[in-house]
Amino acid sequence: MDSTIIERLTRLTAEERDILRGQQVRKGDYSASERFIVNSAKLLDGKQLDLRPHTRFVDFPEHGHDYMEFMYVYAGSISHVIGKETLTLERGDILFLNRHARHSVKKAGERDIGINFILSNPFLQVVFQQVQNNSVMSEFLTSNLEDNGEGEYLFFRTKDNFPIRNLMDNLIYAIVNRSEELYAGLVTLLFSYLAYYRDTLVNTLRDSSPDARLRHDVLAYLEGHYPDAALSDLAATLGYASAYLSRRIRDAFGKTFLQLLQEQRVRAAERLLRTTSLDVEEVAHAVGYENQSYFYRIFCKTYGTTPHKYRKMPTA
DSSP states (O other): OOOHHHHHHHHHOOOOOOOOOOOOOOOOTTTTTTTTTEOHHHHTTOOEEEEEOOOOSEEEEEESSSSEEEEEEEEEEEEEEEEEEEEEEEOOEEEEETTTTTTTEEEEEEEETEEEEOOHHHHHHHHHHTTTTOOOTEEEEHHHSSOOOOOOEEEOOTTTTTHHHHHHHHHHHHHTTTTTTGHHHHHHHHHHHHHHGGGEEEEEEEEEOOOHHHHHHHHHHHHHHHOOOOOOHHHHTEEEEHHHHHHHHHHSSOOHHHHHHHHHHHHHHHHHHHHOOOOHHHHHTTOOOOHHHHHHHHHHHHHSSHHHHHHHOOOO
């Protein structure tokens, strides 16, 4: 590759110099979202496709994107954390992340050069028309373009594949030199090569959307901890501030944490009334209610009768 391009990809950026002086990642440079969704408008500045060297010397915090991103490791290695998976890309490897996926990136050293490719959604829709029959990429791209698609990644171990690495050099050269008339052809060809050399696809995962994962985590927590569940405890478990998690739950469920907790407790109480001989007061205490009158009021509101009368009702 051209030596001037190599120098550009490997030199310290202003952000990296600040990080070496103790500055953390400035999320506001990437996103205005509280959930840290990287905004393509901040990075592309009206362009249809661009590249950006990955920020080194710091753990890059978990984030999402409003666009499809893929990373090509030009030198060294870069480790991504997606859910519970840690994927280490070595020189020549490629990782695709659709716009519904979230990930973090472990601290990279000076000689670890990862190149992030940012594809605008309109550009990707143009490319998609050329690869609809691509057995490897079409479903991935379809999920990316869906408003409510699921998070997904594709990991290609292409470090020993000369045709793909040569094509990546050409793509980098075209973007750096703003040869925009080549972009669609080169990206389409890349997708075609990845399908042709499908043995390089070593790992893929379709994960639930962020809201779906949150719903699963919240409901699992409530089911296991409803007698003494607390928003602060769940927030600490998930690594969120309580106020932020409260808003996320309200957005994901259309209900507050307290409403969800009450529903879980009343369902548990109903099961105990049906399947045990515990006194009503013991049932209330078992599901987390110390105030008996409050328990009666919540139960009556849910089932239309008192716990004592409900227990005597015939089962369907």
